[in-house]
Amino acid sequence: MSETETRDFIRQIIHDDLESGKHAEIVTRFPPEPNGYLHVGHVMSICLNFGVAAETGGRTYLRLDDTNPGKESKEYVDAIKRDVHWLGFDWEDRLTHASDYFGKLYESACRLIEMGCAYVDSLSADEIREYRGTLTEAGRNSPYRNRSVEENLDLFRRMRAGEFGDGEHVLRARIDMSSPNMNMRDPALYRIRHIPHQNAGDEWCIYPMYDFAHGLSDAYEHITHSLCTLEFEDHRPLYDWFLDQLKPEHRPRQIEFSRLNLAYAVTSKRKLNTLVEEGIVSGWDDPRMPTIAGMRRRGYPVAALREFVTRAGVTKKDKLIEMGMLENCIRETLGEQAERRMAVLRPLKVILTNYPENTVEMMSAMNHPARPELGTREMPFSRELWIEQDDFMEEAPRKFFRLRPGGEVRLRFGYIIRCDEVVKNAAGDVVELRCSYDPDTRSGTGSSNRKVKGTIHWVSCEHAVDASVRLYDRLFNEANPNAVDDIHSALNPKSLEVVDGKLEPALMELSAGQAVQFERLGYFCPDEKDDSAGARVINRIVTLRDSWAKLEKQAMQQQNQVV
C-alpha cells in the first residue's frame, strides 16, 4: 500500500506529459540573472530543473538571464558556473545567455509592431507609472498608443541605431490598459540603455525586458517545462500572450513553485548585497552566508544540501524551513563520512603528577567508530595535556559526569585520571589541574575494564598544533530576516567567535575543505582561503547534537524563573 511512489506536482505533470506523448523528451533550464551570487534558494531550483530532466533522460540548459546590463557582470557569471558545477550538475554544451538571442528577439519585436501588437511610447517613466493606474483603478491609454506601424517601426529602428538617449522612448506591448492584471497593462518590451553588456559588448543600446525575453528564449531552446517561483504566477498570462502572438515552433509551459526560505537567513539579493557592501560579512563567500559559495567554504557537503532540498519538497505553499532541518542533513552525511580527530577549543592544562617526565606513549585512536576499515592513528600522550575548560567544574551538579575535584574521568583512548588539586591565579580563575593517572586503565589493554561515567577528549601539550578556530552561529536573531526592513536590528552580534585551539598532531595533514569530526565538539574543516600549512585556520561546520548543553540551558531557565 505504501509502495505507491509519490511525486511532487511538477514531476506529476512531467510524468503525465511523457505518458500522454505530449513530449518525447523533457527540456528544462536554470536561468539565473548574473547580478549576484547563488544562494540556498537557488539550490532548490537547480536540483529541481536538473533533477527532473536527469530523471527522465532529458536535458537542462544553464541560461544566464542577462537582459539588464549594468547590474550584471562576468564575476557573477563565473561564480554561478562554479556553484552549479560544485553541486554536481553538468550542462555540457548547453550554456546559453538571453543575450545570445538579442538578434532574434529584436526581429520578433519588429513583427509584433507589424502586427499592431506593440508601439513605441514616448512618455517618461513617471508618466507611464501615472497612466498605469492602480490595483483598483484601470489605467489610461498612452497618447502614443495609436502611432502607425510605419512610425513605430521607424522609431524602434532608430532606438536600436542609438539615435535616442536613455529613457526617451520605450517599446511597449499593446494589450489592455484596464486589465486587472497589472502585467497586462501594456508592459514594456525594450528600453534604451547606452551601456556595454557583459556578453554582447557594445553591440546593443536597447535591451529586452524579462517578460519578453524569457518565454521566447524558452521557446528557442525547446524548453518543455519552464519552472519558476510563485511571484511569476501572474506573469504567466503575459508569457502565454507572447507565445500566442508570435507562435514559435515550440511552445514551453511555465509552472510555478514556492521559494525555499531558510529560517534565520536572508536570501533577498538586496539584503545579501548590504551584508557584503557594508562589511558585515567578509564577502559573498563568508561562511555565515547562505550563498552556495558561503556554504561551500563553511564545509557543508553537497550531498547534505541536495538531501535538504529534497526533504523540503516541491509545492506551492510558502515555506520557512527550520535551520535544524539543514543541520540534520549535514550531521547525517558528515557523521557517516568524516573521520574523527581530537581538538581542544578552550584549553585548560592538566598535569599528571605521577606520570614520568620526558615520556611519550602513542595511543591508538579509531578514525571512525562505525567504520573500522578507516583505520586508526597514533596520538601522543604525555605528562602535560590540554583538556576542554567545559570538561571541568569545581562545583559540579550531580548529573555532571566529567571532571571535578576528587573525581575521575576517562581520557578517550588514554587513561582514567583523578583530579587531585585545582590551581588558580590571583583572580581566582582555574588555570591548571593537577591530576594522577591510573596506569592499569590504558585504553585497549586487558586491565582497562574499570568503568567511569565520563569520557573526555584531550591533546598532548608538547605535541599540540595551534589553530585559529572560527565558531559560527546564525547571522540573524530574527526567524525571517527577509521580512525585516532594517537588517541591522536583526543581526546576531555573536555570529562569529574565534578561539585559539589545540589540535592533535594528525590534524597537521588536513587538506582544505576536508571535513573531520572533532570528537564531542562538531564537524570542522580548514578554511579554503585563510588556512595555510604554517597557520591553521579552521571553520566549524556544525556542532554535534548536545543533550548536556540542552540540560544546562533548561536548568538555567528554571533558575531564572525562580529568581
Place this chain on the structure above:
RNA sequence: UGGGGGAUCGUCUAGCGGUAGGACUGCGGACUCUGACUCCGCCAACGGGGGUUCGAAUCCCUCUCCCCCAGCCA
C-alpha cells in the same frame, strides 16, 4: 477595496471519497571509552462554519487568515 495564489502536527511533507502516514524538532528511556551515533517509546495536525455522502483532509457553498502584483528589475 482589483487580480493571481496558498492554508494538514512547532517545521517540512504524504494523502487524489474508505483507519490522517513519514521526516525534522521536542519529550522519555536503552546503549555508549564521543552526553555523538544507534535503538525503543511518547507528544503533536486536516483554518472556521455549513452542505452532499453509508463514509469527506479529499466534492460543493461560505467565511477567515497568509503570500504576490502598481520597475524603463528579474
